Amino acid sequence: MAMAASGPGARGLYEGYVLFNRVLCREHLHLRVRLPGGFPPTRPGQFIQLGCRPPDSALADRPDLLGGQTCWRPDAPPRLGQLELRQATALLRRPFSLAGRADEADGSALLDVIHRVVGVGTGWLAELAEGDPIDLLGPLGNCFELPAGKSLGLMVGGGVGLPPMFYLAEALAEAGWDGIGFIGATTADLLAVDWEQGAAGVLADGDPMTSVSQFSRFGFPAVVTTDDGSLGLRGRITAGLERWLGVAGADAATRRRAVVYTCGPEPMMRAVAQMAQEAGIDCQVCLEQAMACGMGTCQSCIVRIEHTPAQPDPLTPPHGHTPYGRAWRYNLACTDGPVFPSYRVVW
Numbered sequence: 640m641a642m643a644a645s646g647p648g649a650r651g652l653y654e655g656y657v658l659f660n661r662v663l664c665r666e667h668l669h670l671r672v673r674l675p676g677g678f679p680p681t682r683p684g685q686f687i688q689l690g691c692r693p694p695d696s697a698l699a700d701r702p703d704l705l706g707g708q709t710c711w712r713p714d715a716p717p718r719l720g721q722l723e724l725r726q727a728t729a730l731l732r733r734p735f736s737l738a739g740r741a742d743e744a745d746g747s748a749l750l751d752v753i754h755r756v757v758g759v760g761t762g763w764l765a766e767l768a769e770g771d772p773i774d775l776l777g778p779l780g781n782c783f784e785l786p787a788g789k790s791l792g793l794m795v796g797g798g799v800g801l802p803p804m805f806y807l808a809e810a811l812a813e814a815g816w817d818g819i820g821f822i823g824a825t826t827a828d829l830l831a832v833d834w835e836q837g838a839a840g841v842l843a844d845g846d847p848m849t850s851v852s853q854f855s856r857f858g859f860p861a862v863v864t865t866d867d868g869s870l871g872l873r874g875r876i877t878a879g880l881e882r883w884l885g886v887a888g889a890d891a892a893t894r895r896r897a898v899v900y901t902c903g904p905e906p907m908m909r910a911v912a913q914m915a916q917e918a919g920i921d922c923q924v925c926l927e928q929a930m931a932c933g934m935g936t937c938q939s940c941i942v943r944i945e946h947t948p949a950q951p952d953p954l955t956p957p958h959g960h961t962p963y964g965r966a967w968r969y970n971l972a973c974t975d976g977p978v979f980p981s982y983r984v985v986w
Contacts, residue, residue: 691760800903823876
């Protein structure tokens with residue numbers, strides 16, 4: 640899928656429809672949305688806020704479900720028919736990293752999202768079928784950087800942290816970088832990937848292989864780990880990265896040209912960042928925080944980021960210090976991030 644060129648683009652509310660919503664594994668689905676009116680430029684690491692209920696336009700012929708003024712007569716209670724009063728409904732949007740993007744000749748945009756069923760909102764998403772309407776807000780957040788002088792991307796994604804790695808693989812390939820994917824899950828049927836034909840049954844323990852379609856389509860191999868050893872290397876995803884660093888990545892020249900990119904559960908990212916630091920490799924983390932708005936209004940997605948101003952500013956003093964005296968301030972994952980250099984994150 641071709642990636643939109645980088646550049647400024649105003650975020651907005653966009654409405655489209657589902658092209659497909661296919662099962663990837665036991666708990667994850669791959670949703671592709673078509674936006675006929677196009678979508679602003681995006682880069683890997685950015686996210687969107689999906690509406691997890693029918694768009695208002697889809698209910699235009701059902702004004703009783705949209706709500707409005709209600710008269711309460713003395714002789715009878717009001718009849719309330721709004722959608723959120725008739726059934727369990729997600730009132731707030733849900734944040735999802737972009738897993739890919741394509742732009743068609745007619746100006747339409749295709750956006751890929753990988754989602755996992757965990758509640759009412761994602762349960763509604765799981766029921767979407769081809770042609771169903773959906774709306775979204777975006778693009779939101781910042782993106783991964785490809786620093787000058789580097790040429791090897793180590794993409795470490797766990798669980799629902801995989802989608803931005805898939806989008807990043809495309810950017811690395813377009814920039815002429817080499818790349819290696821590191822993917823992990825608790826067990827084989829929770830790996831939210833597509834497999835090259837026959838590859839899932841012949842994975843070597845910890846060796847990079849062209850087995851995962853989302854990486855191999857760009858010529859990148861992947862290291863697969865499962866906690867229970869049901870596929871690939873037995874252990875957590877950090878075991879795969881540690882093994883590679885101890886074998887292929889041991890020489891100084893390889894480490895100098897490498898950048899670690901990671902997204903997933905916080906303990907995993909923290910461990911990956913520590914490993915990168917010990918190996919002398921730059922690391923960028925895509926933080927996953929619960930969000931209500933995605934635009935900095937609700938202030939719900941705060942993260943602690945190291946505070947190192949060039950000059951002291953009395954208007955922005957540190958919000959706190961670690962026991963070791965490291966100053967930090969709260970940042971918002973949605974507008975200041977979600978991507979941060981790992982050394983600045985106060986875990």
